[in-house]
Amino acid sequence: MLNIKAFTFNPVQENTYVLYNEKKECCIIDPGCYFPAEKQELKALIEGSGWKPVLLLNTHCHLDHVFGNQFVYDTWGLQLHIHEKEKPVLDFAPQSGLMWQMPFDQYNGPLIYLKEDSFIHIGDEKLEIRFTPGHSPGSVSFYHEAGGFVIGGDVLFNGSIGRTDLPGGDFDTLVTSIQTQFFTLPDNTKVYSGHGPVTTVGFEKMNNPFVKLY
Numbered sequence: 001m002l003n004i005k006a007f008t009f010n011p012v013q014e015n016t017y018v019l020y021n022e023k024k025e026c027c028i029i030d031p032g033c034y035f036p037a038e039k040q041e042l043k044a045l046i047e048g049s050g051w052k053p054v055l056l057l058n059t060h061c062h063l064d065h066v067f068g069n070q071f072v073y074d075t076w077g078l079q080l081h082i083h084e085k086e087k088p089v090l091d092f093a094p095q096s097g098l099m100w101q102m103p104f105d106q107y108n109g110p111l112i113y114l115k116e117d118s119f120i121h122i123g124d125e126k127l128e129i130r131f132t133p134g135h136s137p138g139s140v141s142f143y144h145e146a147g148g149f150v151i152g153g154d155v156l157f158n159g160s161i162g163r164t165d166l167p168g169g170d171f172d173t174l175v176t177s178i179q180t181q182f183f184t185l186p187d188n189t190k191v192y193s194g195h196g197p198v199t200t201v202g203f204e205k206m207n208n209p210f211v212k213l214y
């Protein structure tokens, strides 16, 4: 069973997630820590808890989700895992940072590509990689069936969905991703989003104004 610790970082209020198991192995997803104090907060919590970081994942590579990749690589030596279709988005992030007046150190380590419909492991626990494009061309979501939750990035929010006006975004693709990859999960599945509070598949099926059930 994986437990979840959430942080909210940077001026865009992005949710960074740390998943950890009983052996204190942990996985860092979308480290959005921008300011030095935020990086130290992440490090202090991980070290103070005795966790051993073993995996670095990005759901997608928009600016607010990648600020801390290099810090995680420098601190714990973890190589970045993304979907291959997200590589151009990652490459564009430094330019985007300058446009938003948030310059940052781009990740300069090796890249490992995630394959959809496969599994990635944190010790004995596994995450299913679901391909959920639409907000970004190579967005993936990480489904932990045993724990009944999915880490969804900016695909589906509590009462909303990800924007589709950024490069590589497409509304119909996003809605299809939600219908086929999220709404097919059990209703009580918790959805941890890239922004805002946790929600559930069942709640969004009933209440989300942007996505029809079928």
Ligand SMILES: [Zn+2]
Binding pocket: 060, 062, 135, 136, 154
């Ligand atoms: Zn995004």
Ligand SMILES: [Zn+2]
Binding pocket: 014, 062, 064, 065, 154, 194, 195
């Ligand atoms: Zn975001």
